[in-house]
Amino acid sequence: MSITDQIAAAGIVGCGGAGFPTHAKLKGTFEHLIINGAECEPLLRTDRYIMLNKADELVRALCAITKELNVPKCTIALKADYKDEIASLEKAIAKAGADIAIHRMESFYPAGDEQTIVYEVTGRVVPPAGIPGMVGCVVDNIATILAVNDALDGKPLTQKYLTVTGEVKHPMVLRVPVGTSFARCIELAGGALHSDYFVVSGGPMMGKPLTREQAANEVVTKTTSGILILPADGYHATQNEISVRHMLNRAKSACIQCSACSQLCPRHMLGHPIEPHRIMRKMAMANEIGEDLNDPVIRNAALCCECGVCEAYACPMGLQPRRINSLLKKQLGAAGIRYARPEGAEYEADPQRDARKVPSKRLAARVEVLPYYHYTIRELAEDQPAQVRIPLRMHIGAPSVPVVQAGDSVTAGQLIAKCPDGALGAAIHASISGKVVSVNDSIEISSAL
Numbered sequence: 001m002s003i004t005d006q007i008a009a010a011g012i013v014g015c016g017g018a019g020f021p022t023h024a025k026l027k028g029t030f031e032h033l034i035i036n037g038a039e040c041e042p043l044l045r046t047d048r049y050i051m052l053n054k055a056d057e058l059v060r061a062l063c064a065i066t067k068e069l070n071v072p073k074c075t076i077a078l079k080a081d082y083k084d085e086i087a088s089l090e091k092a093i094a095k096a097g098a099d100i101a102i103h104r105m106e107s108f109y110p111a112g113d114e115q116t117i118v119y120e121v122t123g124r125v126v127p128p129a130g131i132p133g134m135v136g137c138v139v140d141n142i143a144t145i146l147a148v149n150d151a152l153d154g155k156p157l158t159q160k161y162l163t164v165t166g167e168v169k170h171p172m173v174l175r176v177p178v179g180t181s182f183a184r185c186i187e188l189a190g191g192a193l194h195s196d197y198f199v200v201s202g203g204p205m206m207g208k209p210l211t212r213e214q215a216a217n218e219v220v221t222k223t224t225s226g227i228l229i230l231p232a233d234g235y236h237a238t239q240n241e242i243s244v245r246h247m248l249n250r251a252k253s254a255c256i257q258c259s260a261c262s263q264l265c266p267r268h269m270l271g272h273p274i275e276p277h278r279i280m281r282k283m284a285m286a287n288e289i290g291e292d293l294n295d296p297v298i299r300n301a302a303l304c305c306e307c308g309v310c311e312a313y314a315c316p317m318g319l320q321p322r323r324i325n326s327l328l329k330k331q332l333g334a335a336g337i338r339y340a341r342p343e344g345a346e347y348e349a350d351p352q353r354d355a356r357k358v359p360s361k362r363l364a365a366r367v368e369v370l371p372y373y374h375y376t377i378r379e380l381a382e383d384q385p386a387q388v389r390i391p392l393r394m395h396i397g398a399p400s401v402p403v404v405q406a407g408d409s410v411t412a413g414q415l416i417a418k419c420p421d422g423a424l425g426a427a428i429h430a431s432i433s434g435k436v437v438s439v440n441d442s443i444e445i446s447s448a449l
Ligand code: SF4
Pocket: 261, 264, 265, 266, 267, 268, 274, 276, 303, 304, 305, 306, 307, 308, 309, 310, 311, 321, 322, 325
């Protein structure tokens, strides 16, 4: 079996982001494999834990990928501050005699953005709405590469590393079966410090905001990188409460057109034609979001990576360009409007880019997570819950198709849903042994029956 077939059979998808199926990403030729070890979201410690404790496994998987796919260059990019992780990786690289470079970056956000990391490592700009392959690169994250190591031994992706931090008794890294409830993960971290709290699934900048009630129904998926427990009346909770109408009214009345949002926008700084301040100006004149999707300025909202720098850091008026762009992107997508790159266009990063990088620590202060920023999380807890609920859509592409039904007995690692024939997608495997309780848009398994 080829390595991409092994990866497909293991159901591996990008563990740190949207969940693009890894076997599909590695198809085709490319000259540089870049591993994203930046873990740029303040507070997350999952990839750092893996780099510190699983460096040999990472190096083994990288050697296998580069050898079999004939990739001439491989670089792990991470922050220069991660001294212990760098020492651990260097030791593993030397032990294996591997040709893997380490690229040290400053501590800025979003260092782990795919297009940002390609520029940092190679000096090449991925064209707007393009992919790293257009400049000869592929980017994968640390946790994904650890899953590839397991796939080499025939083990599918059924266990997930994630960080649970914030207002919990014992912030820690967990390794739990896919489908474990958030409630169980919070319990493993000693429980929340207060009875009322707000939850973010992922990092404080790009994570998914959840009320306590919504979080009670969430489960760990292949892409869950963290669970943050934050104050019920803090920055994230209050931002989440602002209605679209109120957001638009504020854009009309308060945007002073200072253009700070564009000047600090990481994608604009890479030379991409997104200018959030111009989108905000259009919004000030609009009655509804998306009433003129054919406007070229509005269409450029498609180039927003939703990093949140504009609203969390740049805007002096507390406005929400990112949220407006996110709504516009959905409307552009629904209308089938894609960004059209001008023929022959070339892109260069702004000469001011370095001076406009956003320091991670100052950003953490702005989004009110500084109290947890310096946590050193070295502890790992593992768990084997009696019940899991595994969603059939944990990745980009078509939902997986169940191959089991209610009442079936399954063993951990057994295939329970397959990728539809000829479609982009991923296989899913049982993360615990037990009986299938139900099959709908997810598969519930219980070991207690
Ligand atoms: S969220 Fe804001 S800063 Fe980030 S890419 Fe979009 S417009 Fe630029």
